[in-house]
Amino acid sequence: MELWFMGTNAGMPIAERNVTSIVLRMPQNRGTFWLFDCGEGTQHQLLRTPFKLSKLEKLFVTHLHGDHIFGLPGLLSSRSSLGVTAEMELYGPPGIRDFVENAFRISDSHLGYPLRIYEIGEGEAYRDEDFIVEAAALDHRIECFGYRITERPRTGALRTDWLLEIGVPAGPLFGLLKSGQDVALEDGRIIRSEEAVGSSLHGRVITVLGDTKPCGNAVALAKDADMLVHEATFLADLAEKAGEYGHSTSIQAAETARKAGAKRLLITHFSSRYKQEDLAELESEARSAFPNTEAATELKPYSIPRGNVDDNRQ
Amino acid sequence: MELWFMGTNAGMPIAERNVTSIVLRMPQNRGTFWLFDCGEGTQHQLLRTPFKLSKLEKLFVTHLHGDHIFGLPGLLSSRSSLGVTAEMELYGPPGIRDFVENAFRISDSHLGYPLRIYEIGEGEAYRDEDFIVEAAALDHRIECFGYRITERPRTGALRTDWLLEIGVPAGPLFGLLKSGQDVALEDGRIIRSEEAVGSSLHGRVITVLGDTKPCGNAVALAKDADMLVHEATFLADLAEKAGEYGHSTSIQAAETARKAGAKRLLITHFSSRYKQEDLAELESEARSAFPNTEAATELKPYSIPRGNVDDNRQ
Ligand SMILES: [Zn+2]
Ligand SMILES: [Zn+2]
Numbered sequence: 001m002e003l004w005f006m007g008t009n010a011g012m013p014i015a016e017r018n019v020t021s022i023v024l025r026m027p028q029n030r031g032t033f034w035l036f037d038c039g040e041g042t043q044h045q046l047l048r049t050p051f052k053l054s055k056l057e058k059l060f061v062t063h064l065h066g067d068h069i070f071g072l073p074g075l076l077s078s079r080s081s082l083g084v085t086a087e088m089e090l091y092g093p094p095g096i097r098d099f100v101e102n103a104f105r106i107s108d109s110h111l112g113y114p115l116r117i118y119e120i121g122e123g124e125a126y127r128d129e130d131f132i133v134e135a136a137a138l139d140h141r142i143e144c145f146g147y148r149i150t151e152r153p154r155t156g157a158l159r160t161d162w163l164l165e166i167g168v169p170a171g172p173l174f175g176l177l178k179s180g181q182d183v184a185l186e187d188g189r190i191i192r193s194e195e196a197v198g199s200s201l202h203g204r205v206i207t208v209l210g211d212t213k214p215c216g217n218a219v220a221l222a223k224d225a226d227m228l229v230h231e232a233t234f235l236a237d238l239a240e241k242a243g244e245y246g247h248s249t250s251i252q253a254a255e256t257a258r259k260a261g262a263k264r265l266l267i268t269h270f271s272s273r274y275k276q277e278d279l280a281e282l283e284s285e286a287r288s289a290f291p292n293t294e295a296a297t298e299l300k301p302y303s304i305p306r307g308n309v310d311d312n313r314q
Numbered sequence: 315m316e317l318w319f320m321g322t323n324a325g326m327p328i329a330e331r332n333v334t335s336i337v338l339r340m341p342q343n344r345g346t347f348w349l350f351d352c353g354e355g356t357q358h359q360l361l362r363t364p365f366k367l368s369k370l371e372k373l374f375v376t377h378l379h380g381d382h383i384f385g386l387p388g389l390l391s392s393r394s395s396l397g398v399t400a401e402m403e404l405y406g407p408p409g410i411r412d413f414v415e416n417a418f419r420i421s422d423s424h425l426g427y428p429l430r431i432y433e434i435g436e437g438e439a440y441r442d443e444d445f446i447v448e449a450a451a452l453d454h455r456i457e458c459f460g461y462r463i464t465e466r467p468r469t470g471a472l473r474t475d476w477l478l479e480i481g482v483p484a485g486p487l488f489g490l491l492k493s494g495q496d497v498a499l500e501d502g503r504i505i506r507s508e509e510a511v512g513s514s515l516h517g518r519v520i521t522v523l524g525d526t527k528p529c530g531n532a533v534a535l536a537k538d539a540d541m542l543v544h545e546a547t548f549l550a551d552l553a554e555k556a557g558e559y560g561h562s563t564s565i566q567a568a569e570t571a572r573k574a575g576a577k578r579l580l581i582t583h584f585s586s587r588y589k590q591e592d593l594a595e596l597e598s599e600a601r602s603a604f605p606n607t608e609a610a611t612e613l614k615p616y617s618i619p620r621g622n623v624d625d626n627r628q
Contacts (some may be wrong), residue, residue, distance in 0.1 A: 009453060011392075011395050012357070012388070012389075012391065012395050012396075013357060013361065013392070015361045015362070018358070021387075038356065038512070039388075040357070040358075040384075040385065041352055041354065041355050041358050043326070043354070044327050044332070044354075044355050044358065045509045047327065047328065048329070049327045064420055064421050064422065065421055065422065065423075066387055066388060066391050066417070066421040066423050067388075069420075070354075070384075070387050070388040070421070071354065073354075073380055073384050074327075074333075074353075074354040074380060074381075074384040075324070077380050077384075078325075078326040078327070081325055081326050081586075082326075083396065083458065092346050092532040095420045098416070098420060099416070099417065102412070102413070102416045102417075103335060103380070103384070103416075103417070104342040106378055106383075106409045106413045107378050107379055107380040107384070107413075107414060108378065108379065108455070109379075111381050140424070142422050158439060257453075272395075278618065286503050298436070
């Protein structure tokens with residue numbers, strides 16, 4: 001899986017950075033992508049990536065501030081104009097339905113695909129056989145959610161070639177080994193399930209938070225996450241301003257990552273006051289509290305590999 | 315004055331072209347600009363021009379289709395985030411207020427400047443001592459206006475240096491000459507007002523039409539205009555499709571310009587089916603009916619000089 005940032009600026013677009021939207025590229029067998037937030041110009045940014053709106057499966061909104069939703073009516077309309085008929089789902093705080101439906105009503109827009117809108121609260125927002133998405137409330141000026149995306153672990157494949165080679169007959173013994181049981185062969189040899197089954201695949205955890213001050217739910221959502229996306233609107237010297245506006249500083253983002261035991265941190269949602277060359281300072285401040293931090297750059301992939309379980313026990 | 319196109323594509327953005335918005339740069343003494351329509355990404359495009367939102371004085375909306383209005387909430391909000399306190403005015407069809415106010419209510423946006431919203435009908439939309447803006451209904455799928463911007467003519471300046479040089483005393487005679495009267499000097503010479511006053515300045519007429527099929531009001535709004543901006547969504551071979559969707563072909567746009575006696579035509583609002591290299595064909599088709607046509611290019615100035623009255627009598 002990969003994360004791609006369509007925008008990394010807070011509040012409004014500037015020449016160098018757009019407002020918030022984050023692509024989560026889903027595993028290859030799924031072939032789709034999800035979006036987190038949809039600031040104005042998200043569809044324009046997507047035109048500069050490999051992502052086609054026909055493959056947009058779900059869109060999760062953290063909160064209703066304009067820099068996170070004003071791109072929604074246009075993106076949803078364009079997906080229809082392109083002739084896409086595949087259903088898509090939109091999740092967000094109460095009010096998201098009114099926003100989209102009013103924009104469509106006034107502009108006489110009609111979608112050629114089913115759009116399911118879910119106004120969510122805390123708890124499980126979505127679940128299928130591969131992923132669970134949970135939401136929890138953060139601490140911003142308006143209702144704002146963070147999302148924790150949990151991929152289910154996958155048990156390893158049975159090493160059938162090896163079993164046949166050493167003389168284990170195909171049949172019920174394979175099932176026992178696969179299910180975790182050790183088996184005794186007729187010749188007295190013991191085959192241990194552990195040897196017979198490949199490494200199980202770790203289920204990745206990706207946490208994408210909306211705008212927030214430091215809070216307990218931010219830490220809970222990011223617990224042991226492989227990747228945490230956290231806003232860092234300001235440098236540490238503006239902690240007071242950050243608190244006043246319901247935002248975090250670079251160091252506060254890093255402390256949340258550290259407390260949560262996250263593996264990596266991507267900071268984003270930078271105040272317009274910071275030029276591109278200032279982002280290194282936001283990054284290095286954050287690294288002082290959480291070394292594995294990067295300041296997100298737009299329109300490039302951040303890969304989140306699926307290691308096996310042992311790799312992740314380090 | 316100048317026109318700049320922030321977008322020239324119909325319906326949705328594509329990699330090479332954005333959706334509709336047109337800057338009218340006002341005369342230098344005014345120092346402001348007006349906008350016609352505000353598709354998504356208009357504020358992003360403005361970042362690539364010399365135009366600052368602080369100088370945005372008025373915004374005229376032709377109709378409520380998404381590709382003409384979805385950039386409004388973001389642009390209006392950013393103007394406030396930038397700290398602009400100067401009032402601005404928004405004109406458009408009924409529904410424009412609901413669209414903007416609902417987006418602001420849901421996103422908890424508050425403007426730091428007075429925004430006056432005028433839901434207009436046909437007739438005079440705006441007037442001041444230099445400009446009159448008139449609106450008339452076009453023929454589209456939903457209510458859609460065209461705008462005619464008329465600059466008032468200015469009488470020429472009195473050639474005072476020359477008058478003093480030839481011995482006309484400053485004083486009441488100057489007033490008479492300026493007002494159009496010829497005067498007799500004490501030495502018997504007759505000074506004709508026509509000689510004493512410079513050329514009067516022609517008031518420019520600029521017509522910006524919304525999406526439309528050919529119709530009488532399009533011609534009326536463009537009557538003798540110095541510049542007509544007309545949509546040309548399709549090449550002439552798709553006239554039937556154009557009619558069905560309430561749009562015009564290149565040749566239909568040109569015929570309107572010709573019937574109206576307009577001086578120049580800029581065509582825009584090209585269907586996504588046309589690549590950049592196809593625009594020359596739209597242009598040459600239009601030129602077959604109205605030679606002084608250009609296919610609008612984004613982010614460059616189209617100058618509309620203020621000639622004197624004689625220049626424009628050719
Ligand atoms: Zn924000
Ligand atoms: Zn249009």
